[in-house]
Amino acid sequence: VSLAENIPVDIRDEGRTIEIQFWRDFCKSERFIDNFCKATPNPEMDVDVELFIKGIVATLNSSGATPRILDIGSGPVSMLSRSFVGQSVALLAADPLADDYRKMWVNSFGNELTLPVACDGEKLSSAFGGSQFDIVHIRNALDHVIHPISVLEEMIKVAKRGGFIIVHGFENEADAEGWDGFHQWNLSTEMNDLIVRGKNNARYSVANHFKKELRVLRSYRRDIHGFGKGWCGFVAQVI
Numbered sequence: 001v002s003l004a005e006n007i008p009v010d011i012r013d014e015g016r017t018i019e020i021q022f023w024r025d026f027c028k029s030e031r032f033i034d035n036f037c038k039a040t041p042n043p044e045m046d047v048d049v050e051l052f053i054k055g056i057v058a059t060l061n062s063s064g065a066t067p068r069i070l071d072i073g074s075g076p077v078s079m080l081s082r083s084f085v086g087q088s089v090a091l092l093a094a095d096p097l098a099d100d101y102r103k104m105w106v107n108s109f110g111n112e113l114t115l116p117v118a119c120d121g122e123k124l125s126s127a128f129g130g131s132q133f134d135i136v137h138i139r140n141a142l143d144h145v146i147h148p149i150s151v152l153e154e155m156i157k158v159a160k161r162g163g164f165i166i167v168h169g170f171e172n173e174a175d176a177e178g179w180d181g182f183h184q185w186n187l188s189t190e191m192n193d194l195i196v197r198g199k200n201n202a203r204y205s206v207a208n209h210f211k212k213e214l215r216v217l218r219s220y221r222r223d224i225h226g227f228g229k230g231w232c233g234f235v236a237q238v239i
């Protein structure tokens, strides 16, 4: 990974300001309270990804294990908070803006919700240790980070061998959002691959870059009606 491709501090600062303003408004909305805090499960969580995760949890539960799941770039509340009714999981979340998010709203739901701890995706292994999680999940955030390949490296480190890496989010979000704020990377998918593109023609094939570390299970894309954008996803298993 070329550090020269890291996003400059002033652009990151601008991104942080925009992100905080977005969530400050969103945390006051009925949609946040109803969907992100109360509903079981969050109706905005992608059903296919959620069912895949629940299937793995069911398998591990049936052998007596309690799987550990990490949700990265979670926002103020993990969208998986209420996905596991009747199942046994340890769900943790991480987001660099966690401390700002905690000041924006009052959590009257206690332990029912999983709130993030403050951590950059680029520093997961020093915060959580290696080989800790059965599933490492990132939704609509891999393209918001300083360097997606560094974050994927860290996701792989904190995952157990045989654990799953799940990435999903908008397709080509930097192009769609005019490269403003945190939107400095484009994600897209090809057959069994996730493509990461940045400024100055930086381009990575995730399947190729991590061919020794990951077995790719699936990549996909679909149109989201009404948004004029695509949504894409990538699921892989740590070898």
Ligand SMILES: C[S@@+](CC[C@H](N)C(=O)[O-])C[C@H]1O[C@@H](n2cnc3c(N)ncnc32)[C@H](O)[C@@H]1O
Pocket (backbone or CB within 6 Å): 019, 072, 073, 074, 075, 076, 079, 094, 095, 096, 097, 119, 120, 121, 122, 138, 139, 140, 141, 144, 145, 146, 151, 182
């Ligand atoms: C659009 S929000 C997505 C929140 C939630 N996952 C969802 O799907 O609604 C993007 C999140 O990425 C986080 N983020 C920004 N830089 C990051 C980094 N270096 N590592 C991990 N997350 C980061 C932001 O703080 C923000 O909460």
